[in-house]
Amino acid sequence: MKAAVLGVGSWGTTFAAVMADAGADTVVWGRDASVVEQINSSHRNPTYLGEVALPDAMVATADVQEALDGADLVAVALPAQRLRSIVADFASHVPGDAIVASLMKGIEVNSHLRMSEVLGEVWGVPEDRLAVVSGPNLAHEIASQQPTATVVAASTQSVANRLAEACQNSYFRPYTNIDVPGVELCGAYKNVIAVAVGITSGRGFGHNTTATIITRGLAEIARLGSALGASADTFSGLAGMGDLIATCASPLSRNHRLGNYIGEGMSLEDAIARTGGTAEGYQSSLSISELAAQHGVDVPICDAVVAMLHGGHPIDTIMAALLARPRKAEGE
Numbered sequence: 001m002k003a004a005v006l007g008v009g010s011w012g013t014t015f016a017a018v019m020a021d022a023g024a025d026t027v028v029w030g031r032d033a034s035v036v037e038q039i040n041s042s043h044r045n046p047t048y049l050g051e052v053a054l055p056d057a058m059v060a061t062a063d064v065q066e067a068l069d070g071a072d073l074v075a076v077a078l079p080a081q082r083l084r085s086i087v088a089d090f091a092s093h094v095p096g097d098a099i100v101a102s103l104m105k106g107i108e109v110n111s112h113l114r115m116s117e118v119l120g121e122v123w124g125v126p127e128d129r130l131a132v133v134s135g136p137n138l139a140h141e142i143a144s145q146q147p148t149a150t151v152v153a154a155s156t157q158s159v160a161n162r163l164a165e166a167c168q169n170s171y172f173r174p175y176t177n178i179d180v181p182g183v184e185l186c187g188a189y190k191n192v193i194a195v196a197v198g199i200t201s202g203r204g205f206g207h208n209t210t211a212t213i214i215t216r217g218l219a220e221i222a223r224l225g226s227a228l229g230a231s232a233d234t235f236s237g238l239a240g241m242g243d244l245i246a247t248c249a250s251p252l253s254r255n256h257r258l259g260n261y262i263g264e265g266m267s268l269e270d271a272i273a274r275t276g277g278t279a280e281g282y283q284s285s286l287s288i289s290e291l292a293a294q295h296g297v298d299v300p301i302c303d304a305v306v307a308m309l310h311g312g313h314p315i316d317t318i319m320a321a322l323l324a325r326p327r328k329a330e331g332e
Helices: 010-021 033-040 065-066 082-091 115-123 139-143 158-169 181-200 207-227 236-247 252-265 269-273 282-296 298-311 315-324
Strands: 002-006 025-029 058-062 073-076 099-101 130-134 146-152 172-177
Touching: 002 010, 010 025, 010 073, 010 139, 010 158, 033 058, 033 139, 058 065, 058 158, 073 158, 082 115, 082 282, 099 115, 099 146, 099 158, 099 269, 115 130, 115 139, 115 181, 130 158, 139 158, 146 158, 146 181, 146 236, 158 172, 158 298, 172 181, 181 207, 181 236, 181 282, 181 298, 207 236, 207 298, 236 252, 252 269, 252 282, 282 298, 298 315
Parallel strands: 002 025, 002 073, 025 058, 073 099, 099 130, 146 172
Antiparallel strands: 130 146
16 A cells, blocks of 8 residues: 655654554655655654654655555645635545545544545545544654554545555554544543643642543544434544543643643743644634534533633633533533
8 A cells, every 4th residue: 555644743643653564565745845854854844853763764755746656545634724725725635535634633623523534525535534543642752652553534434444444554453443523522622621731730730620521522523423423432532532541641642742831821822822733622622612612512621621722711710600600400
């Protein structure tokens, strides 16, 4: 199998390494010529992954046509909110029979589309060739070949199986799922919850608060997912609870770091700059809040993140309002 990965950030580079280690003929594309050169010359990506060694068989290119030519699988790991503008001109280069996999975790602002839906719309790819990879996928740990599992989702089991086969190796274990909306919603929403956890950590609160936000955040994800027709089993699995734990608990999570800086009193602009890379939860909080309102679903933690990050409301005021909400049974 020839695999093309678009994006030489931490996760794109890491997933390319995963597939190379699984035996795929893998090329990764990026716009930053210096990163491309470093991958090819030293088998490192110091800009995003430090001194982690990359497979010798993996190559990089700044020529998107070269990357996509003859690809059986095209995996995309680009900033969610800029995806449409970055890849719009690539459609003619995408092979007509390739599986197109989204590695991204976001909901597009304004359109409220999931990332696989954006790729399908921009490239004219039918639903039965679209797939998603999601789960507890902290790039640095996987690039260091620490054992992890993930979810590969597609609308048909055969496509999910093909993608899973292409990325399974000695340290990366994929499980398949046909609940694409549920898997993608979990991936996007957990970033918002991680921002909320980071804010409380920056405020000096401990594990009780973190556990409260994670569990009530999962309840929000499940409520909205149910309204969107997702499978209930998805939320307790790797794409749901698994990814939520990893992203909320790890200092490697950009969304957690962003929230932590804001909780410490940093301005949003400074926190974004200090975090480095892309913290998708910042923008996806808006999309998810709007999507939930359209479906009449209560999402107080997401709404609180929107109020703090986008509305400029004081953190302590928003936290007090959350705790003062009317009591109810846990399962409501």
